[in-house]
Amino acid sequence: MNEKSITVIGDFIDMKHSVIYDFSSTVRLRAKLINKERLWESKDRSAEFMGDIWGLFLDQEKEHRIKTVLHAVCVELIENSLKYGIEGDDYIITVNLCLKDDELQVYTENKTEPSHIPGLETAARMALDTENIMILFKQKMKEAKAAKKLGQTRSQLGFIRIMMQDVKLAWQIKTGTETVVTTLARIPLTKKDR
Amino acid sequence: MKIEGKTYILDFDGKTLTMSGKISVMPEEYRKMDEFFEKVIQSVSESRKDENGTAELIVDLRELIFLNSSGIKTLCVSLVMEADEVEGFGMKILCSRSLDWQVDAMPAFEDLMDNLEIVFE
Numbered sequence: 001m002n003e004k005s006i007t008v009i010g011d012f013i014d015m016k017h018s019v020i021y022d023f024s025s026t027v028r029l030r031a032k033l034i035n036k037e038r039l040w041e042s043k044d045r046s047a048e049f050m051g052d053i054w055g056l057f058l059d060q061e062k063e064h065r066i067k068t069v070l071h072a073v074c075v076e077l078i079e080n081s082l083k084y085g086i087e088g089d090d091y092i093i094t095v096n097l098c099l100k101d102d103e104l105q106v107y108t109e110n111k112t113e114p115s116h117i118p119g120l121e122t123a124a125r126m127a128l129d130t131e132n133i134m135i136l137f138k139q140k141m142k143e144a145k146a147a148k149k150l151g152q153t154r155s156q157l158g159f160i161r162i163m164m165q166d167v168k169l170a171w172q173i174k175t176g177t178e179t180v181v182t183t184l185a186r187i188p189l190t191k192k193d194r
Numbered sequence: 195m196k197i198e199g200k201t202y203i204l205d206f207d208g209k210t211l212t213m214s215g216k217i218s219v220m221p222e223e224y225r226k227m228d229e230f231f232e233k234v235i236q237s238v239s240e241s242r243k244d245e246n247g248t249a250e251l252i253v254d255l256r257e258l259i260f261l262n263s264s265g266i267k268t269l270c271v272s273l274v275m276e277a278d279e280v281e282g283f284g285m286k287i288l289c290s291r292s293l294d295w296q297v298d299a300m301p302a303f304e305d306l307m308d309n310l311e312i313v314f315e
Contacts, residue, residue: 040220041200068294075218075262083221137302144271153221161263164298 009124010170012184015096015107023057023099025050029078030092043082047074050097054104062189066104069165070097073185076158077108080183084120085110106185114179124171127159136160195237197230199223202258206234208241211273214257217265224268231273239280250284251277255296256315266299274307284309291315 027046029039051071055063074095081093096107112120130136137160147153159169168186173179195206202215204227211234238251253273261269277283285307289296291314300312 037220044201044216044218065294071260072262072295075260079218079262079264134302138306141267141270141275141306144267145275148271157263157267161266161299164302165294 004174004176007121007173007175008171009121009173010128010184011168011186012170012172012182013105013186014172015098015105023054023097025053025097027095028092029094030090039082043078044075046095047071047078050074050095054097054099057099058189066187066189069167069187070104070106072165073106073162073167073187074108076162077106077183077185080158081108081110084112084116084181086113102189104187104189106187107182108185109180109182112179112181114175117173117175117179117181120171120173120181123156123159124169127163127169133160133163137164195230195233197226204230206230206237208237210252210254212254212257213269214259216260217258218260218262219265221264224264227265227268228272231268231276235273235277235280235283239283246282248282248284249280250286253285253287255300256288256290256293258296259293261295261299270303270306274303274310278307278310284311286311286313289314 027050029042029046048071051067051069051074054070055067058066078093078095085091085093092110094107094109096109098105098107127133127136137157140157140160144153144157162169162185166188170184170186172182172184174182197204199215199217199219202213202217202219205212205214234251238249274285277285287300287303287310289300289312291297296314300314303310303312
């Protein structure tokens, strides 16, 4: 049975190729061809590069924020793609960046194993449902400490870390003959006053 | 005592643990940091107990430009929360206001250790 289904978590906006964005760019890694250590290193460089280049498109006031936040967001999203991507396949990771009005939209897409989906859905919904991201951070740290005592490693901190920077997250999960996850990070160019 | 990666250095001089550079490494490398933090806590506990039976570690992050979520977890769980379990252990973390990741993340460490002071410069 190859019936396709689409699950959306959060305020996901489809990336419309017909829309004229103020700017857009794509980074596509065919990760299968790259040595794992190099791949991990390239993830940092790619994220940093995107932060630097996109910072140049913006006025000075927004440049610093975008350089640092975009770098941090891309590191977490590419890292997740590397961890949960399908290594046996081409292991392709695509990052699309689109600037529209006063928001930078980062789409990270990768294929994954269906067995990863329930964990992803739980972590995503928990991150979106929380009223206070700092409290969720502390809760996750306590869970990580308890897990460490049992000899396990877990944190699921990536999404929380992204949201701590006033960035909104949403997901689209397509299942069928293959499972494709697209994570959308929406970065406002102007940071909210706290 | 020191560990060094391609992009970072963790250096402990017996009193201050200085972390510098950029840390966003492969998951396996965080295990080395776990072990390093364990030795730092042990060393401070054993050698710096003053007459009141207290020990203090200074953690200097002011030159740590970037730390990803796995690194934040390691710092929080393996250093701060582990130290919290040692009786009489205090910690002062020096941070920089010019580094956004520290401004966003470090206040979340408060409440995770009783005797913790986070200082922004």
